[in-house]
Amino acid sequence: MPALVSKSLRDYRRSLIRWTIGIGAFFTLYLSFYPNISENQEIYGPQALAKFPGAMRDLMGGMEDFTSGIGYLSSVVYQLFGPMLFIACAMILGNRAIAQPEESGTLELTVTLPVDRRRLVFERFVALVLGLLAVTVATFLLAWALSAVADMGVAFGRILAAHTGVFLLALLCGTLSLAVGAATGHKGLAMAVVGVVAVGGYIVETMGKNVDWISWLRWVSPFHYYLDGEPLYQGFPVGNYLVLAGATVVLLLTAILAFDRRDVGV
Amino acid sequence: MTAVVETEGLTKFYGKRRGLEDLDLEIRPGEVFGYLGPNGAGKTTTIRLLLDVIRPTRGRMSVLGAEPRDPAVRSRIGYLPGELALEGNEKARDYLAFLGGVRGGVSKDRISALAERLDADLSVPMGKLSKGNKQKVGLIQAFMHEPEFLILDEPTGGLDPLVQQEFLAMVREVRAGGRTVLMSSHVLAEVEDVADRVGIVRGGRLVAVEDVTALREKAVRRMELHFETPVPREAFEDLPGVRDLRVEGASVRCTIDGRPDALIKAAARFTVVHLVSAEPDLEEIFLTYYSENEEQEGRHARAGV
C-alpha cells in the first residue's frame, strides 16, 4: 500500500472506530424498536400515519409503511438518519485529506516530501474510500445480522443494495469536502458546502416529488440518485449509482487539478 | 560546479502584499548560507518558493539543478519549516519512520543516534511535545536522510543553548561532508559562527550578500593599548584605519576600520604591557545595512510624493 495511504488510514483509525461504533449503535437502537412497532399496527399502521400533514410525510420519505420490515428499514434507517450519519463521517474524513492538515500547518512538511501533489490528493482520496468502506462493511454486516434477528424478512441483496447506495452517496459528499478543501484550504467552507448540498439535496429530492417548481432540482440532488431507485424494494439502481460514482470521479479530478496549481498554507 | 540554488527576479506577491521582490540569489555547493532579516522580511517566502510550497508571481529558480516542481528533487533536500506543526497521538518515532520511508528509507539506528545527540524523546505523542522538543524532532527529520541540501527556517528557535551548540556542530559536519546549508535567522549571532556567507533581506528585497570573513574585516573594532611609559600622540596620528584616537598618558584608545596592522606596527616601537581588542560587532554592521536601506527607502518615498 502506498505510504501516504497507509499513513492516512493509521491517522484515521481512531476516528473510523468511533464512527463504526456510533453508526452501529444507531442501527442497533432503531432496529431494536422494530418488534414493538410491528406489533402495534393501530399506532404505526398506514391509517395512523396518514394523519400526518402531507408535506411532513414527504419530507420523511412518504411514511407509507412502518410496520413491515422493509418499510421500517427504508423509512426509518435508510431514508434520512443513516445516510446523514455516513455523510457526516465522510465529510470529516474528506476534510482530513487537505484542509484540516493545511489549517493546522502539518501539510507543509507533507507537500515537501518527494511526492507529486496530484498523487498526494489521489492517495488521500484512496484513504477516504478505504476508510469509508471499512465503516460501511462493518455496519452492513451488523444491519444484516440485526434485521435477520428481528425477523424483518428483507433479503440480503436488498440490504446490500441500500448500503451500497449509502456508501456511494457518502463518498460523493466526502469527495466534495475533499475537493473544496483541496481548492481553497478552508475546512469551514468545505463543511458548509457539504451541509448545503446534503440537507438541501435531501429536501429538494423529497419535497420535489410533489412540489412542481422545485421538482427539476431533483436532478442535481445527490440524494435523488440514491432514494429514487428505492434500492430496498427494487435492488441495485445501477444507472443511478453510476451517476453517483461518476460525479465522485469528476470531483476528484477537480480536486487534483485545483490543488496542483495553488499555494499551500497562505 | 553548478549552483545549488539559483534565482532570477524571483518575486512573490500575496494578493497586493509584497512577500519578496526581484530576488537574484546564488547559493554555492558546500557552503553554509545565512539568510538574515527581521520578521516579515521575506525569508520564509523565499524558502517556501524554493520548496514549491508556494508558486512565484514571476521570476525563475532552480534548486539542485532542477525545477522545484519536480518531486524527485525534494528527496535530496532536508527541510525544517519555520513554524513546525506536529500534532496528534502519533509518536514522533513513527512519524519519523514514515517521513524517512517516503524519502527513500532511513535506518532506525540513524534516527536513534540523532535523537540521542539532541536529547530528544521520541516515544511521546507528538501533540504532547514541548516547543523545544518539537523543534528537535524537526531537526532530526531534516538531517536524517543526509540530504545534499538542507533548508532550515529559523532553526534555533526554542532550543536551549546546549542543544544549539550540538545543532551547530551538526551543521558544520554537513559542510565538512561537502553538502550545502541554507539557514535563516533574524539575528546574526545565530548564524555568524557557522555561515560562510550571509544574505540580508529587508522588506522583500535582498540588500546585501557578504562573506562572513569579509564582514569581519570590515568590522569596526575598539582597541586599547597600555604602555610602560607615556607615549606621544603624534606616533599614532594619521594611521590608516585608525579613528577616534585618544591618548592619555601611557594608554591609547581608538577604533579600527578593517585591519589593525598599522596600529600594531606603530605600537611596536614602544613597550606594550597590555592589549585589549573587542570582538568585532557584526550586529552593528548588520544594522548599518538596515539603516542605509531605510534612508534609501525614505528618499524614494519622498521622491514619490
Ligand SMILES: Nc1ncnc2c1ncn2[C@@H]1O[C@H](COP(=O)(O)OP(=O)(O)O)[C@@H](O)[C@H]1O
Ligand atoms: N500568507 C500570507 N498572506 C499575506 N501576506 C503574507 C503571507 N505570508 C507572508 N506574508 C507577508 O510577506 C512578507 C514576508 O513574510 P515572510 O516571508 O513570512 O517573512 P519572514 O519569514 O522573513 O519573517 C510579510 O510582509 C508578510 O506579512
Ligand SMILES: [Mg+2]
Ligand atoms: Mg519566517
